[in-house]
Amino acid sequence: MSKEDNLNKNWKKDFPILKQQATNVSRRDFAKFLTLVSGGLMVGSGLVAAKAYLIPKEEVEGEHFVCKKDEVPVGGTRAFVIEGSTIPYILIHLESGEFKAYEQKCTHLSCSVFYKPGTGIIHCPCHEGSFDAKTGDVLAGPPPRALPSLEVFFKENDIYVKASHKEEQAV
16 A cells, blocks of 8 residues: 555544535534634633733832933934833934833734834834824824823933823823
C-alpha cells in the first residue's frame, strides 16, 4: 500500500461524515447554535463590563521621573510607563515649547494613539479619532471623551509627571 492510499483511508476514519450529510443542518440545530454563541457573547460582555465597574482603574500617585528635557526634541514624543502600572503614556514636546503627557490609549477602543508633529493633533488610526494635543479634547471621530492627562512639571533639567488636577476634581 502506498503512502497516498494510506492517507486517503486514514482521513476517512478521522472524519467519517459523508459529504451529503455535511450540508444538511436543520433550522433547529442552526438556531440552537446561534443561541448558544449569542448567549456566550452576552455573558462575556457582561463580565467585561462588571470588571470595569467593580475594579477601578489604577490611580497615579506621587511624582514620577520621565526623562531629561533635552531627550525629547521639539515636535517629538517619548512613550513611558509609570513604575508599578501597566498603562502606557506619551510625553509630547509641542512646537510652542510646552510639554504635555497623556494616556496613550484612545478612549474609544483603547487603540494606541500617536502625535502628528506640526499639526497639534494626537491621532488614533483605528477609527480616525483625533485629539487636541494642547488639551486632550476630542476633535473628530468616535472617541467619547478626552484623553486622560498627567500634569508635567520640571525639576532643573528633569521632566516629572503627577496626577492631573482636572482628574482629581472629576472624581
